[in-house]
Amino acid sequence: MSVKLGLLALLDEQPMYGYQLHTTFKERTGGTWPLNIGQIYTTLSRLERDGLVDAAGDDGDGHQIYALTDAGRVELQRWFATPVARADRPRDELAIKLSLALSVAGVDVREVVQAQRTATLRDLQDLTRQKFHAGEDDLAWLLALDSLIFQAEAEVRWLDSCEERLLNNQAFKNGVRR
Amino acid sequence: MSVKLGLLALLDEQPMYGYQLHTTFKERTGGTWPLNIGQIYTTLSRLERDGLVDAAGDDGDGHQIYALTDAGRVELQRWFATPVARADRPRDELAIKLSLALSVAGVDVREVVQAQRTATLRDLQDLTRQKFHAGEDDLAWLLALDSLIFQAEAEVRWLDSCEERLLNNQAFKNGVRR
DNA sequence: CGACACATGTAACACGTTACATGATTTG
DNA sequence: CAAATCATGTAACGTGTTACATGTGTCG
Numbered sequence: 519m520s521v522k523l524g525l526l527a528l529l530d531e532q533p534m535y536g537y538q539l540h541t542t543f544k545e546r547t548g549g550t551w552p553l554n555i556g557q558i559y560t561t562l563s564r565l566e567r568d569g570l571v572d573a574a575g576d577d578g579d580g581h582q583i584y585a586l587t588d589a590g591r592v593e594l595q596r597w598f599a600t601p602v603a604r605a606d607r608p609r610d611e612l613a614i615k616l617s618l619a620l621s622v623a624g625v626d627v628r629e630v631v632q633a634q635r636t637a638t639l640r641d642l643q644d645l646t647r648q649k650f651h652a653g654e655d656d657l658a659w660l661l662a663l664d665s666l667i668f669q670a671e672a673e674v675r676w677l678d679s680c681e682e683r684l685l686n687n688q689a690f691k692n693g694v695r696r
Numbered sequence: 697m698s699v700k701l702g703l704l705a706l707l708d709e710q711p712m713y714g715y716q717l718h719t720t721f722k723e724r725t726g727g728t729w730p731l732n733i734g735q736i737y738t739t740l741s742r743l744e745r746d747g748l749v750d751a752a753g754d755d756g757d758g759h760q761i762y763a764l765t766d767a768g769r770v771e772l773q774r775w776f777a778t779p780v781a782r783a784d785r786p787r788d789e790l791a792i793k794l795s796l797a798l799s800v801a802g803v804d805v806r807e808v809v810q811a812q813r814t815a816t817l818r819d820l821q822d823l824t825r826q827k828f829h830a831g832e833d834d835l836a837w838l839l840a841l842d843s844l845i846f847q848a849e850a851e852v853r854w855l856d857s858c859e860e861r862l863l864n865n866q867a868f869k870n871g872v873r874r
Numbered sequence: 875c876g877a878c879a880c881a882t883g884t885a886a887c888a889c890g891t892t893a894c895a896t897g898a899t900t901t902g
Numbered sequence: 903c904a905a906a907t908c909a910t911g912t913a914a915c916g917t918g919t920t921a922c923a924t925g926t927g928t929c930g
Contacts, residue, residue: 519789520788527796528796531799537880555882557919560883560917560918601811603815609699610844613725613839614725616843618705618706625773634780641782662792662795672846679846697889713910714910736910738889759909760909
């Protein structure tokens with residue numbers, strides 16, 4: 519969904535051809551969510567099939583220019599008008615993984631937590647470094663970066679709370695007073 | 697991916713048939729990430745095709761029991777041994793949406809931010825209530841709930857930081873000293 | 875010339891999702 | 903009996919992803 523709507527958003531600023539969409543999308547999101555060039559074209563044809571964009575001839579250089587249709591504009595407005603619901607986010611692999619790890623024989627949950635924590639902390643350092651080196655001008659990219667940072671921080675906090683919970687639980691199992 | 701691995705994790709505890717997998721998965725994740733029953737069967741056949749599970753005849757009640765194969769067990773161990781990388785998480789729709797909203801004509805980014813903030817706060821209240829009513833016994837479900845809570849909190853914080861950034865930006869554009 | 879960026883596209887596949895068909899068993 | 907729950911499956915579709923084929927233009 520994000521790719522479709524993302525392309526619509528870019529086309530709203532200005533009609534463009536596929537390759538341009540690719541570079542622009544990469545710029546805007548700081549390359550955080552890489553998008554295979556092939557997918558641009560597949561998505562464009564699907565958007566055209568659904569009447570959201572229009573293959574509006576070429577620009578004199580032989581480039582296939584796409585433009586928003588009215589339906590596309592409506593769709594885009596609806597996207598911005600509707601908050602992203604928790605329900606339509608993809609399943610959180612990490613949460614599922616830890617929840618299920620609890621009852622799988624031969625897997626030490628605390629090891630899993632620790633390994634993840636280390637990896638996430640490394641990510642966090644990397645993101646902070648990127649933020650430091652980022653210019654203040656690219657607002658879109660800064661927002662995206664911040665989003666990743668806030669999420670990584672939350673993940674570390676969550677992992678810590680998991681560990682605490684696991685300790686309590688272990689204590690409980692061993693009959694120690696909580 | 698999470699569905700496939702999730703089913704493997706459940707089957708590691710004990711061989712089961714499709715319907716059982718459905719209920720168990722729902723229990724463990726507290727119904728947070730609903731899983732259509734149909735998908736269980738589709739996924740099971742794909743897992744069988746890939747040699748990760750084995751249709752091990754039926755229990756005396758005519759239920760098609762599936763069990764992990766050795767390959768399946770290896771796959772599962774690998775899952776738990778490898779931290780979830782930032783790169784293989786799905787694109788963050790909200791981050792993309794805000795980043796792109798910045799340059800779409802006729803969309804007030806701050807309105808989008810506010811609408812999302814309201815929705816997320818409501819989610820947060822709901823989640824907190826659920827946590828309050830949850831028993832202390834179901835560790836898996838508590839972890840999953842916490843994960844959602846931490847994420848929602850991070851989202852609110854991020855939205856606030858976005859607003860601040862937007863204000864500064866506006867001030868900057870108006871020539872006011874930052 | 876060779877390498878590289880620009881540019882477009884398609885085929886095939888993986889995964890998730892829904893809608894639908896089908897039937898057995900239980901229970902108010 | 904009717905409704906609900908248990909139980910299995912399939913067809914079709916949407917979206918994302920990769921690999922590949924193909925060609926142009928540019929620059930060292």
